[in-house]
Amino acid sequence: xxxxxxxxxxxxxxxxxxxxxxxxxxxxxxxxxxxxxxxxxxxxxxxxxxxxxxxxxxxxxxxxxxxxxxxxxxxxxxxxxxxxxxxxxxxxxxxxxxxxxxxxxxxxxxxxxxxxxxxxxxxxxxxxxxxxxxxxxxxxxxxxxxxxxxxxxxxxxxxxxxxxxxxxxxxxxxxxxxxxxxxxxxxxxxxxxxxxxxxxxxxxxxxxxxxxxxxxxxxxxxxxxxxxxxxxxxxxxxxxxxxxxxxxxxxxxxxxxxxxxxxxxxxxxxxxxxxxxxxxxxxxxxxxxxxxxxxxxxxxxxxxxxxxxxxxxx
Amino acid sequence: xxxxxxxxxxxxxxxxxxxxxxxxxxxxxxxxxxxxxxxxxxxxxxxxxxxxxxxxxxxxxxxxxxxxxxxxxxxxxxxxxxxxxxxxxxxxxxxxxxxxxxxxxxxxxxxxxxxxxxxxxxxxxxxxxxxxxxxxxxxxxxxxxxxxxxxxxxxxxxxxxxxxxxxxxxxxxxxxxxxxxxxxxxxxxxxxxxxxxxxxxxxxxxxxxxxxxxxxxxxxxxxxxxxxxxxxxxxxxxxxxxxxxxxxxxxxxxxxxxxxxxxxxxxxxxxxxxxxxxxxxxxxxxxxxxxxxxxxxxxxxxxxxxxxxxxxxxxxxxxxxxxxxxxxxxxxxxxx
Numbered sequence: 001x002x003x004x005x006x007x008x009x010x011x012x013x014x015x016x017x018x019x020x021x022x023x024x025x026x027x028x029x030x031x032x033x034x035x036x037x038x039x040x041x042x043x044x045x046x047x048x049x050x051x052x053x054x055x056x057x058x059x060x061x062x063x064x065x066x067x068x069x070x071x072x073x074x075x076x077x078x079x080x081x082x083x084x085x086x087x088x089x090x091x092x093x094x095x096x097x098x099x100x101x102x103x104x105x106x107x108x109x110x111x112x113x114x115x116x117x118x119x120x121x122x123x124x125x126x127x128x129x130x131x132x133x134x135x136x137x138x139x140x141x142x143x144x145x146x147x148x149x150x151x152x153x154x155x156x157x158x159x160x161x162x163x164x165x166x167x168x169x170x171x172x173x174x175x176x177x178x179x180x181x182x183x184x185x186x187x188x189x190x191x192x193x194x195x196x197x198x199x200x201x202x203x204x205x206x207x208x209x210x211x212x213x214x215x216x217x218x219x220x221x222x223x224x225x226x227x228x229x230x231x232x233x234x235x236x237x238x239x240x241x242x243x244x245x246x247x248x249x250x251x252x253x254x255x256x257x258x259x260x261x262x263x264x265x266x267x268x269x270x271x272x273x274x275x276x277x278x279x280x281x282x283x284x285x286x287x288x289x290x291x292x293x294x295x296x297x298x299x300x301x302x303x304x305x306x307x308x309x310x311x312x313x314x
Numbered sequence: 315x316x317x318x319x320x321x322x323x324x325x326x327x328x329x330x331x332x333x334x335x336x337x338x339x340x341x342x343x344x345x346x347x348x349x350x351x352x353x354x355x356x357x358x359x360x361x362x363x364x365x366x367x368x369x370x371x372x373x374x375x376x377x378x379x380x381x382x383x384x385x386x387x388x389x390x391x392x393x394x395x396x397x398x399x400x401x402x403x404x405x406x407x408x409x410x411x412x413x414x415x416x417x418x419x420x421x422x423x424x425x426x427x428x429x430x431x432x433x434x435x436x437x438x439x440x441x442x443x444x445x446x447x448x449x450x451x452x453x454x455x456x457x458x459x460x461x462x463x464x465x466x467x468x469x470x471x472x473x474x475x476x477x478x479x480x481x482x483x484x485x486x487x488x489x490x491x492x493x494x495x496x497x498x499x500x501x502x503x504x505x506x507x508x509x510x511x512x513x514x515x516x517x518x519x520x521x522x523x524x525x526x527x528x529x530x531x532x533x534x535x536x537x538x539x540x541x542x543x544x545x546x547x548x549x550x551x552x553x554x555x556x557x558x559x560x561x562x563x564x565x566x567x568x569x570x571x572x573x574x575x576x577x578x579x580x581x582x583x584x585x586x587x588x589x590x591x592x593x594x595x596x597x598x599x600x601x602x603x604x605x606x607x608x609x610x611x612x613x614x615x616x617x618x619x620x621x622x623x624x625x626x627x628x629x630x631x632x633x634x635x636x637x638x639x640x641x642x643x644x645x646x647x648x649x650x
Contacts, residue, residue, distance in 0.1 A: 054448060055445075055448055055449065056460075060463065062463055062524070063463050066470075068478065068481075069478040072478075083487050084492055085487065126374075130375065131376070133371060134368045134371035138371070139364055140369075153383045155633075157628045159628050160386065160387055161390070162608075162612070163386075163393060163621060163625075166613075168381060168386075183378075184382040186378060187383070242469060246472060248588065267474055269593075278481060288473075292470070293470070296465070300461065303465075307468055308529050
């Protein structure tokens, strides 16, 4: 895991600042050489038991709700409601998981959520990359004003948009459809901003070479600039996927039928029916979170980078 | 060259009179380098060397932005001066909806609730500073593992998480009240008692906002030049003094930025509240946030005019918070 060559290095407050910082935070000590080695004074070599104790206890507190959720999802109703609490079920009730599919339209909601997420991610990647490229690299009248107008969307809380957006979706006849749930979220000012920043930082020499070879801006963009935008595209994709998968308010108002809506809405409105069956409710909510948790654990570094970008939205 | 010109769409037909509209002769001239340049250089730059391409690249996004964002801002302002009949149809209502805002006793209560929630969530920032400075220690072992533990709430669906916390906060069999009973305290009805319910929602809000805070602060910590620590060490500063005199001052831009986004997110409280409180909760009237009130007016009561006024109020409050923080920034934020 992390650490490697620098484990047990003196001086706990010593930090890096170079470009590899992000890698260093999330990954191993591959890129770390130098640094602390040059310092001589004041260092004691100590294996930081205190740090590990604090991080482990704090970290377990953070994930406790998830562990408890899994515990409850494998318990019987009697075990969940027992006092004192049952720490581990006498016999794991795996049947609570299939029961979710029998008792609520979980599969429909899961597929709806996935479809909305895919539509939004793909739509944003294409539209935001194209627009971001135009804002970064093209000259046209009114560019700065237009870009400022697009950015101003980020300053406005989404409640301002919600009622008219609902009216538009209603006019289109898209209530209770995947298209209706996905539509407004396909167009993102923030994604455009991120892509513009990315393209601004790319060297112009690539495009000039392509132009000399007779490529049109369209070809230059799709064949050269877009394929070279991996990190920025992944940040946009991850942020969009998180926002889309977890969103509650918008699907709650545009998709009111149980089998036409998303997981977030399904979970939030099924509470009433489920007071008699907590374990199944816990199984459903755990399965709803699972895809993003897996995504996070597999693509940890990218997700953390993406989340760091999301801060800029303020 | 001629092939390239042919690929460019004919701008006249795309936006007649718009900012990208030009004669096809102009486009052809720009795509033909051999033609002598007759237009003044400044004019050429203003109109752009890229012809109609900006339009091609921007039109798909801008279409959606105009329909789903620009127009709704106008519509919401118009709606705020309107009354809607039960079966559609609107009439001009003047300032009626605005007057209602000042008579509605739920509004000050909702502002207070949202402010309390935001205040409690902001308490997470000092905790996050501590966690981030531990997590970013150089050469820390198992840091990937710790990150998973600390960051997992950031990717978790708020609604699903709220259902779990609802069980944890349950009056009869919740694990928190069980823990309290071990030290002889009888736990309250966390979810259904006014006051307690806001505290419970705020605790969950703090928990779920902690990961983002740690991520942003970690990035800030890694931007601090190591030489400063070396210098501090040479001056005889111990770890505690280094933290106070180097880490904290240099982290203030990150902390400032974080307080703004935490406050803005705090004022957007809805998902957690909605899912934790559930429907028909007796404590809802005393716990509801501004955004919940907006939702209830717009989509439960179908009073879209009044809901638009609430939305504008949220815009105003968030604008004021941001402005206030930027004014106070000068007092405590250090920039290098």
